[in-house]
Amino acid sequence: MRNKVIAGNWKMNKSFEEATQFIDEVKGMEVAANTEAIVCAPFIYLTNLVERAKGSNVKIAAQTMHYEESGAFTGEVSPSMLFSIGVTHVVIGHSERREYYNETDDTVNKKTIAAFDHNLTPIVCVGETLEQREANETLSHIESQVKQALANLNDDQITKTIIAYEPIWAIGTGKTASSEDANEVCAHIRKVVADITSQATADKVVIQYGGSVKPDNIDELLQTSDIDGALVGGASLEPASFKQLVEAGNRLS
């Protein structure tokens, strides 16, 4: 059975005090054996938050990284730096990075490979725009993004990749995709993975949905056949709400 993976993506939010208080508040929470709870925090807080969360079931992730190990890349953070401070996961190819920071399918692939080279678990984001959905291009667009993201990975690495389906029109808009629509795309992602590897590999891959997930709609999403978790922005910012999201994972894992 696949784990239920609940990840909160804080994006560019929270003071240091708010960030540390959040982790202190959630780190004692119960996380079921088949559930994972992850907080994706700004770089500047990661070292402290990893220390604070030590010994708990809450994992700390970065929201992006460079794909190179080191070098003249002013302002960037490398995969080995993240690993060296105990970060376990990294979000790659979030639509906001693709839109504002020149993230492309090629850099997403390089970063995904680099994550595995440095023992980090990538959470690879894919998603269509409203125009693409209305033009009936959702499945072909997602297929192309998934294939490029996973190029040159071996089956073991693909098994460990978390794929987050986040329709761009549903992010921060309050418009959640219906659980049927979200599941249709997640099922298609699994089929694409099966085509490039095997059904057995595809059956193990964790696929999250993201886009206006909240405590009151997460159950319906997690009850579908192919959605194994959620990548949550706004509703992950309050400790009580984050805990409710993880509790849904506990209930349904």
Ligand code: 13P
């Ligand atoms: P919201 O949950 O705020 O819609 O954000 C989704 C998201 O982009 C998570 O990465």
